[in-house]
Amino acid sequence: MREVAVIGIGITKFGELWNKNLRELFVEAALKAIKDAGVDHIDSMYVGCMTSGLFAQQEHLGALMADYLGQNPIPAVRVESACASGGYAFRLGFFEVASGASDIVLVGGVEKMHTGADATAALAAAADAEYESFIGATFPGLYAMMAVAYKEKYNIPDDVFRRQLAMVAVKNHENGSKNPNAQFRSKITVDTVINSTLVADPLRLFDCSPVTDGAAAVILCPVELAKKYTDTIIKISASGAATSTIQLAQRKDMVWLDVVENAAKAAYKMANVEPKDIDFAEVHDCFTIAEVCVIEALGFFNPGEGIKAAEEGKTALDGEIPVNTSGGLKSKGHPVGATGVAQIVELVEQLRGTAGERQVKNARRGLAQNMGGSGASCTVHILEVV
Ligand code: COA
Numbered sequence: 001m002r003e004v005a006v007i008g009i010g011i012t013k014f015g016e017l018w019n020k021n022l023r024e025l026f027v028e029a030a031l032k033a034i035k036d037a038g039v040d041h042i043d044s045m046y047v048g049c050m051t052s053g054l055f056a057q058q059e060h061l062g063a064l065m066a067d068y069l070g071q072n073p074i075p076a077v078r079v080e081s082a083c084a085s086g087g088y089a090f091r092l093g094f095f096e097v098a099s100g101a102s103d104i105v106l107v108g109g110v111e112k113m114h115t116g117a118d119a120t121a122a123l124a125a126a127a128d129a130e131y132e133s134f135i136g137a138t139f140p141g142l143y144a145m146m147a148v149a150y151k152e153k154y155n156i157p158d159d160v161f162r163r164q165l166a167m168v169a170v171k172n173h174e175n176g177s178k179n180p181n182a183q184f185r186s187k188i189t190v191d192t193v194i195n196s197t198l199v200a201d202p203l204r205l206f207d208c209s210p211v212t213d214g215a216a217a218v219i220l221c222p223v224e225l226a227k228k229y230t231d232t233i234i235k236i237s238a239s240g241a242a243t244s245t246i247q248l249a250q251r252k253d254m255v256w257l258d259v260v261e262n263a264a265k266a267a268y269k270m271a272n273v274e275p276k277d278i279d280f281a282e283v284h285d286c287f288t289i290a291e292v293c294v295i296e297a298l299g300f301f302n303p304g305e306g307i308k309a310a311e312e313g314k315t316a317l318d319g320e321i322p323v324n325t326s327g328g329l330k331s332k333g334h335p336v337g338a339t340g341v342a343q344i345v346e347l348v349e350q351l352r353g354t355a356g357e358r359q360v361k362n363a364r365r366g367l368a369q370n371m372g373g374s375g376a377s378c379t380v381h382i383l384e385v386v
Helices: 022-037 052-056 061-068 085-099 119-124 139-153 158-176 190-194 258-271 288-297 328-332 336-352
Strands: 004-011 044-048 076-079 105-111 198-200 214-222 234-243 280-282 365-372 377-385
Touching: 004 022, 004 085, 004 336, 022 052, 022 061, 022 105, 022 214, 044 061, 044 085, 044 336, 052 105, 052 119, 061 076, 061 105, 076 085, 085 105, 085 214, 085 234, 085 336, 085 365, 085 377, 105 336, 119 139, 139 158, 139 198, 139 288, 158 190, 158 288, 158 328, 214 336, 234 258, 234 336, 258 288, 258 365, 258 377, 280 336, 288 365, 336 365, 336 377
Parallel strands: 044 076, 044 105, 280 365
Antiparallel strands: 004 214, 004 234, 105 214, 234 377, 365 377
């Protein structure tokens, strides 16, 4: 396999963007990435998107986006794996370049969620329709069950658990306040979280990622060719992916994300590194409890210890392993199909040293973890400066 680099990044503002439609968002991010890379053509394209049919009555995004980007007749296809659609699109683009099939590949992700469609119902299509959604389970509800199970498993008093969970949102809003593209740039306190509206007990409004419009894109090429475009070579040193039971009820352990563990193991093996070798990470904090479970399954913290990490400052910008430097899904926003690609954009910003106020010192190797459903699909990518 050839070594592959990321040579261009582009991202739109994330938020409630009523004046931009699905194709405009994608094209904006893609043009920024093409300009940033300095390439004069692309050979092939992948479009990560979860559910444009339900949100915007639009499928067939490969052809649509290639057309509106002025790139016909290149091959282009949409990739879907619920909220991990962007991560899986990136994985396919990586392997297409690594295999030698194409030299310059654009990987984008997009979701237009503010359309008037029922977002909760559209998102619930990523759960098991017959055994979960049919009986009324929603994603806030499923993750709330994980939160209760975590608190019970590790026997944590209610008030301590509530405060420690809130600190994940406080930390991510702090980082998001430093990100000009974030949906919510307000700093918050533990009280803001605890006093916000109850969504699904024990999760409150500020434990949840929001409904977001946005897009992100990156340009990939072989490392050898990358030298023509940039002096800072950022290599994709690993791509790991996995699946697990789509139904939360079928897991052996509701709070141990085996899908993350398996994707991470594959990525660590491919990059020949261990969790301690990672300098910073973007992880899938669709709900505060998700970040806690993910950082344990990635091997950054022991089981039962992830809940304390934010409160102890270990995952802060200047902590031992900064997590969600972009603000994460919680503060930056979660346009579901775009999220996995947006995480790669943040990794590249950090590795280039262009993350401004949220720059992590000595960022040389970053990890991006993107997840679908309540932990049914997952990708883990490791990028490093060479
Ligand atoms: N965090 C912080 N503030 C939020 C927010 C969030 N997640 N979601 C909405 N808000 C704010 C809005 O900006 C608005 O503020 P304003 O009154 O000052 O303008 C207010 O809360 C109400 O917004 P609204 O859009 O009416 O909220 P809602 O009640 O319809 O939706 C949630 C709130 C939590 C239900 C919704 O954001 C949600 O479903 N999130 C989860 C998304 C999800 O499941 N993603 C997939 C994960 S697997």
